[in-house]
Amino acid sequence: MTKKNLIIVICLLAVIDLVAAAWYMSRRIEAGGSQALFDQRDSTDVVAQADTLVTAFQDDVFGELQHNTYYYIANTPSISGESSSRYTSIKHVKVRWPLKVNGDSVFEELNKELINKAFGNNQAQMRDARFVYLNKPAFNKPIGDDYSKLSSAPAIVPVYGNVTQVLVYPYMTSRRLLVMEIDKVEYNGSTTVESNYFVHYDRQRGRLLSRLDILTADVDKENKLLKLINKKIDDLNKSRGDYSKLQHALNVPAEICCGKNGVKFEYKQGTITSSPIEVMIDYDRLDDFFTADFKQLVDENSDYKVFPDDVKPEPINGSSAKKETATSSATTTVKKNKGSSSSKYYKQQYVKPKYKSRKRYSGARRKSGYHGHSGKRSWSRRRH
Numbered sequence: 001m002t003k004k005n006l007i008i009v010i011c012l013l014a015v016i017d018l019v020a021a022a023w024y025m026s027r028r029i030e031a032g033g034s035q036a037l038f039d040q041r042d043s044t045d046v047v048a049q050a051d052t053l054v055t056a057f058q059d060d061v062f063g064e065l066q067h068n069t070y071y072y073i074a075n076t077p078s079i080s081g082e083s084s085s086r087y088t089s090i091k092h093v094k095v096r097w098p099l100k101v102n103g104d105s106v107f108e109e110l111n112k113e114l115i116n117k118a119f120g121n122n123q124a125q126m127r128d129a130r131f132v133y134l135n136k137p138a139f140n141k142p143i144g145d146d147y148s149k150l151s152s153a154p155a156i157v158p159v160y161g162n163v164t165q166v167l168v169y170p171y172m173t174s175r176r177l178l179v180m181e182i183d184k185v186e187y188n189g190s191t192t193v194e195s196n197y198f199v200h201y202d203r204q205r206g207r208l209l210s211r212l213d214i215l216t217a218d219v220d221k222e223n224k225l226l227k228l229i230n231k232k233i234d235d236l237n238k239s240r241g242d243y244s245k246l247q248h249a250l251n252v253p254a255e256i257c258c259g260k261n262g263v264k265f266e267y268k269q270g271t272i273t274s275s276p277i278e279v280m281i282d283y284d285r286l287d288d289f290f291t292a293d294f295k296q297l298v299d300e301n302s303d304y305k306v307f308p309d310d311v312k313p314e315p316i317n318g319s320s321a322k323k324e325t326a327t328s329s330a331t332t333t334v335k336k337n338k339g340s341s342s343s344k345y346y347k348q349q350y351v352k353p354k355y356k357s358r359k360r361y362s363g364a365r366r367k368s369g370y371h372g373h374s375g376k377r378s379w380s381r382r383r384h
Contacts, residue, residue: 056102056103057102057175057303058100058102058103059173060098060100060101060102060170060173060178060203061098061099061100062096062097062098062099062169062170063095063096063097063098063099064096065094065095065096065169065311066093066094066095066096066097067092067093067094068092068093068130068134069090069091069092069093069134069153069314070090070091070134070135070137070149071088071089071090071149071150071151071152071153071154072088072089072090072091072137072139072147072148072149072150073086073087073088073089073147073148073150073154074086074087074088074139074143074146074147075146075147075148076143076146078141078160084155084157084160085157085160086160087139087140087141087143087147087160087161087162088139088154088155088156088157088160088161088162089137089138089139089147089162089163089164090153090154090156090161090162090163090164090316091133091134091137091138091163091164091165092163092164092165092166092313092314093130093133093134093165093166093167093168094165094166094167094168094169094311095118095126095130095167095168095169096168096169096170096311097114097126097168098110098170098178098180101178101201101203101206102203102204102206104206107201107206109206109207109208110178110180110199110201110208111124111126112124113199113208114126114168114180114182114199115129117182117197117199118133118166118168118182119132119133119166120133121133133166138162138164138186139162140159140160140161140162140188140189153317155317156187156316156317158189158190159189159190160189161187161189161316162186162187162188162189163185163186163187163314163316164184164185164186164187165183165184165185165186165313165314166182166183166184167181167182167183167184167185167311167312167313168180168181168182169181169307169311170307171198171257171259171306171307172258172259172260172304172305172306172307173203173304173305173307174203174260174301174302174303174304174305175203175204175300175301175302175303176202176203176204176297176300176301177200177201177202177203177209177258177297177301178200178201178203179198179199179200179201179257179258179259180198180199180201181196181197181198181257182196182197182198182199183195183196183197183311183313184196184197185313187316193269194269194275194276195268195276196255196257196266196276197255198255198256198257198258198266200213200214200258202297209294211254211256212291213291213293213294214256214258214263214290214291214294215252215256215289215290215291215294216289216290216291221288221289222252224288224289225252225286225289226249226251226252228281228285229249229252229265229279229281230248230249232279232280232281233246233247233248233249233272233279236279244273246272246273246277247271247272247273248272249265249267249271249272249279250271252265253265253266253267253268253271255268257278259280259306260304260306261280261282261283262280262281262282262283262285262286263280263281263283263286264278264279264280265278265279265280265281266278267279283298
């Protein structure tokens with residue numbers, strides 16, 4: 001091959017390469033590719049970018065308050081000939097479910113946690129989980145399949161009547177946190193048991209926060225925190241009467257609620273007093289007990305919004321449930337006077353049995369809780 005021919009071949013190959021490069025670039029532009037051909041990022045840069053990707057703040061969106069109720073009654077009386085001795089079950093569910101969290105309409109982890117804590121099942125959608133929960137009656141005594149559904153509320157008689165309620169609604173939102181509250185109330189034929197649960201969600205990073213993500217798992221610090229709580233209890237007792245003083249706590253409760261001004265430690269009824277109660281400790285006094293990540297979250301947090309405490313349990317012998325909204329004034333719920341105890345929901349709501357062989361039921365007998373700044377009854381919380 002002559003030198004001239006060699007030069008021609010080289011030139012032709014160069015032209016082919018240029019044409020191929022131009023074709024490749026045009027295809028990338030059509031497909032929307034924008035990254036430089038040889039500019040590939042280090043994996044650590046990608047992780048850092050993903051960690052700081054969501055920085056915008058958008059208001060959370062919640063659905064209207066939904067109220068669903070199922071009624072059940074045993075087919076066979078427990079006492080022959082006494083219709084009022086048939087076991088009954090009423091199940092109420094009230095939910096104000098999140099629709100968008102910081103602009104995101106997909107939040108599987110949060111949705112799953114709310115369903116599990118509220119309804120105790122693993123359904124993927126709230127409607128399915130609610131249906132599964134409502135479709136299983138809660139009788140005070142096992143009766144198998146010997147029961148029927150009712151279209152209206154049966155009379156709730158002591159011993160035989162059961163009313164179980166689940167309430168799910170937003171408690172607080174802020175730039176970094178969404179806190180959802182789950183209240184459960186059960187009348188078991190003689191007493192009413194209340195319990196409260198909270199789900200914390202990092203809105204910016206889109207992840208759940210467990211108790212271990214908030215408070216350090218350190219035995220020494222746990223003991224110091226318990227002393228701090230008991231000191232607060234001593235302060236609260238100074239303004240309480242002799243018959244309503246709180247007992248010292250034996251441990252730090254598993255359930256906590258991060259509010260606007262501090263963390264509320266939720267004590268169940270019968271632990272430090274006869275009723276459910278919360279003891280609030282300010283954020284600035286808890287710095288030593290927070291994890292490093294949560295301490296940073298608190299320092300960066302702002303734009304707190306505490307939602308109205310307007311989702312209430314139904315009276316035991318209430319009328320048929322109606323669908324209600326958070327702003328509706330027409331509701332089947334009996335409204336409390338401000339500062340009253342939740343036991344007033346249930347007083348004078350019972351039907352006296354027809355037979356006389358049993359003692360007359362006198363209603364709830366729990367004492368009203370204290371309603372100060374940091375020690376409050378569950379249903380009369382002052383929002384922070």
